[in-house]
Amino acid sequence: MKTTTTDRIEKEVLLRAPRSRVWRALTDSKEFGSWFQALFTEPFRLGARTKGRITYPGYEHLVLEFAIEKIEPERLFSFRWHPNALDPNVDYSKEPMTLVEFTLEDAEGGTRLRLVESGFDAIPIERRAAALKSNDGGWTQQMVAIEGYLRKNP
Amino acid sequence: MKPDRAPAGLEASAPIFAALGDATRLELVARLCRGGPQSIARLTRGTSITRQAITKHLRVLADAGLVRGRRLGRESRWELEPERLDVAHRYLDLISKRWDAALSRLQDLVEE
Numbered sequence: 001m002k003t004t005t006t007d008r009i010e011k012e013v014l015l016r017a018p019r020s021r022v023w024r025a026l027t028d029s030k031e032f033g034s035w036f037q038a039l040f041t042e043p044f045r046l047g048a049r050t051k052g053r054i055t056y057p058g059y060e061h062l063v064l065e066f067a068i069e070k071i072e073p074e075r076l077f078s079f080r081w082h083p084n085a086l087d088p089n090v091d092y093s094k095e096p097m098t099l100v101e102f103t104l105e106d107a108e109g110g111t112r113l114r115l116v117e118s119g120f121d122a123i124p125i126e127r128r129a130a131a132l133k134s135n136d137g138g139w140t141q142q143m144v145a146i147e148g149y150l151r152k153n154p
Numbered sequence: 155m156k157p158d159r160a161p162a163g164l165e166a167s168a169p170i171f172a173a174l175g176d177a178t179r180l181e182l183v184a185r186l187c188r189g190g191p192q193s194i195a196r197l198t199r200g201t202s203i204t205r206q207a208i209t210k211h212l213r214v215l216a217d218a219g220l221v222r223g224r225r226l227g228r229e230s231r232w233e234l235e236p237e238r239l240d241v242a243h244r245y246l247d248l249i250s251k252r253w254d255a256a257l258s259r260l261q262d263l264v265e266e
Contacts, residue, residue: 006174006243009250013257017264025264035259083249113260115253120246121175128171128245 008118016110023074026102044068044079061088067097077102083117096122173218178203179211183234186221191233 015022025031029040033052040052046068054062066079080097098119105112120128174180185197194212198205212232215221223230 006171006180006246009246009253011250011253011257013261015261015264021264025260031263035263036256037259113257115257117249117253120249 007121008116009120011115013113013115014107014110015113019074019104019106019111022104022111022113023077026077026104027071038064044071044077046071059086062086069099070101075104083120083123098123169218170220173215173220176211176214178207179215182208182211182215183220186232186234191224191231193229193231195229197232 025035027044029042029044029050029052032038032044033040033055037056038052038054040050042048042050044050044066048068050066050068052064052066054060054064062085064081064085066081068079070076070078078099078101080099082092082095083098085092096119098117101114101116101118103114103116105114174183181201182197186192189196194205194208197212198208201208212221212223216223219235221232221234223232
């Protein structure tokens with residue numbers, strides 16, 4: 001699907017699970033890490049910065065940092081981070097962060113989860129171009145492969 | 155340190171992002187997207203920006219290969235170069251695919 005903006009990504013998915021279950025998978029940092037492929041040793045706390053180590057093979061040397069912005073029980077969870085901060089030799093701390101927002105809503109047969117990541121237009125242009133260069137064909141293809149594997153081996 | 159596996163043309167993306175990094179130019183691209191090829195007069199309509207400024211912005215976009223002008227009688231008609239614009243979307247596509255994969259794993263987890 002093509003986006004008509006260069007600033008944001010929006011996703012919506014119907015999860016066949018109650019809101020309380022989805023909320024836990026999002027806000028319990030260990031559970032979050034299990035599907036996001038990162039190991040967080042501390043819980044997500046409002047206003048805090050939580051660090052996690054990527055567990056995806058080949059990227060274990062990389063540390064993620066979430067600046068937790070909003071926790072509104074079973075409704076909204078949001079944080080800021082440096083997207084695609086995959087070069088250990090680069091200091092991303094001075095760059096603007098994108099905002100990741102998860103919104104939950106009751107839906108027929110489960111929970112509707114909406115994800116919006118916004119603020120990409122503020123990311124330095126050279127970084128965006130470089131991200132394409134270093135990642136095209138690498139990480140993306142591996143992620144697609146993993147997705148296929150998990151679908152076949154639930 | 156990274157192997158150079160970029161498909162041809164990707165190194166050229168930086169000027170594209172630079173050209174798009176301006177609210178007026180983004181709006182021009184959006185208008186050309188919605189309305190198809192059009193004249194400067196039509197692009198100027200409904201904005202507080204002068205024709206000269208619009209022309210200048212279109213030149214910047216044209217230099218980045220995002221739009222092109224075609225002479226039609228007395229006037230130029232401007233249109234998008236969809237191929238180049240596509241390159242600008244690839245960064246978002248990259249992140250977007252990762253979210254698809256992550257959300258699919260989340261789905262497996264909570265629907266277990």
